[in-house]
Each structure stands twice: as structure tokens, then as C-alpha cells.
Amino acid sequence: xxxxxxxxxxxxxxxxxxxxxxxxxxxxxxxxxxxxxxxxxxxxxxxxxxxxxxxxxxxxxxxxxxxxxxxxxxxxxxxxxxxx
Numbered sequence: 847x848x849x850x851x852x853x854x855x856x857x858x859x860x861x862x863x864x865x866x867x868x869x870x871x872x873x874x875x876x877x878x879x880x881x882x883x884x885x886x887x888x889x890x891x892x893x894x895x896x897x898x899x900x901x902x903x904x905x906x907x908x909x910x911x912x913x914x915x916x917x918x919x920x921x922x923x924x925x926x927x928x929x930x
Contacts (some may be wrong), residue, residue: 878923878925886903
């Protein structure tokens, strides 16, 4: 664990503002993953590998297109819930 990265990519303040303005009330639950670790898209904080999904950060206010756009910007993977 000592050699693991502490932070990953994160959105710029301008990007955070942009996506906050375009958030929706009933979005699709999604998680952002970077190198197999759950990513906080605002701070870049990474959870350790193997954390149970119930303890991972989930974002609720993005539609699928916005979530995919964020993942593309950050170079990470988005996992979109199939159950909404």
C-alpha cells in the first residue's frame, strides 16, 4: 500500500462549476474508477483497492452523458448503475 498513488485526476474548479450547473435531480447513480480504485472527482482522492462497493463514493446527480464526459476528461472509467 505504501507505493500506491494517493491522488488521481480531478476536475478543475471551472469544470466542477460547469457540471454542477448541469446536474439533474434524478440522475443515474455512478462511480468513477481510476486504476481500479474509487475516485473523488473533485479532490482526486483515491480509495484503496478492494473497498466494498457499499463504501465507495457514488454520484447521483449526473445523467449518463455527463458521467461519460467526466470520465473522458479525467481518463478514468465510469460505472453506471443498472438499477435506478
